[in-house]
Amino acid sequence: MTAAHRENDSTDGRRVKGERRRRAIIDATLRVVARDGVAAVSHRNIAREAGVPPASIAYYFAGIDGLLVATLLESCETMLVEMDLLRERIHENSEWPRAIAELLAGMVREHRERTIGEYELYLLAARRPALRPAARRWIEIATGLVNHGAGGDPAVIRALFAAIDGLLMQALIADEPPTAEELEPALRFLMQPVDYLRK
Structure with a gap:
């Protein structure tokens, strides 16, 4: 396997992992809203529900409004x-x-x-x-x-x-x-x- 192929595989793997994490955050947001209401949506609560670091929320979404729009x-x-x-x-x-x-x-x-x-x-x-x-x-x-x-x-x-x-x-x-x-x-x-x- 060439270096270019290894780099493409690595990039594709990161992309898939990133999309999976983004999806987990959106699914977690909907669960939190359904269970506890919109007022419970915070970086910490969603991260806990999704099982991801709190910094992931800010990485994938431009603030809470961006997360709610995406959801x-x-x-x-x-x-x-x-x-x-x-x-x-x-x-x-x-x-x-x-x-x-x-x-x-x-x-x-x-x-x-x-x-x-x-x-x-x-x-x-x-x-x-x-x-x-x-x-x-x-x-x-x-x-x-x-x-x-x-x-x-x-x-x-x-x-x-x-x-x-x-x-x-x-x-x-x-x-x-x-x-x-x-x-x-x-x-x-x-x-x-x-x-x-x-x-």
């Missing part, structure tokens, strides 16, 4: 992957309400803590302007899926996603989180205008 954007990317997987399963427009109901039920049942953490960050954007573009990212992602990317009436789409946000918030404060079967009728009602736009 929120990572959540949006996770949602994008989930929506892409969902889209692959859908063959008829009439299948969307059930599919979305299953996704939301999973968010408030199997992934409850993650969803709480994401909503804490989402609401924090009302007070912290630096987080607002990241908070709006999920709406941009979801809007891009309407009519297979063709979009529709902006007011109708905005109302649809505001209602879905409301359903999620209600589900998170319910004593017993709703099932997909319980969420589906509301989503069928809400998605009628979007279905109309497809015709």
Whole structure:
């Protein structure tokens, strides 16, 4: 192996290790926010949760706001992957309400803590302007899926996603989180205008 190859392998290894550490910090941030709230996010608390030196936080992120923005954007990317997987399963427009109901039920049942953490960050954007573009990212992602990317009436789409946000918030404060079967009728009602736009 030449010196150049050894150097490339070493660089690639450092890059992979750095990305793994960055990911651990973001995952730890979401766990801390979900468990203890945004006020608990500090270099020391996140480092302890991630199992990394406190200096790592400052190395990878420009302050706490930078860390919170990265965490929120990572959540949006996770949602994008989930929506892409969902889209692959859908063959008829009439299948969307059930599919979305299953996704939301999973968010408030199997992934409850993650969803709480994401909503804490989402609401924090009302007070912290630096987080607002990241908070709006999920709406941009979801809007891009309407009519297979063709979009529709902006007011109708905005109302649809505001209602879905409301359903999620209600589900998170319910004593017993709703099932997909319980969420589906509301989503069928809400998605009628979007279905109309497809015709």
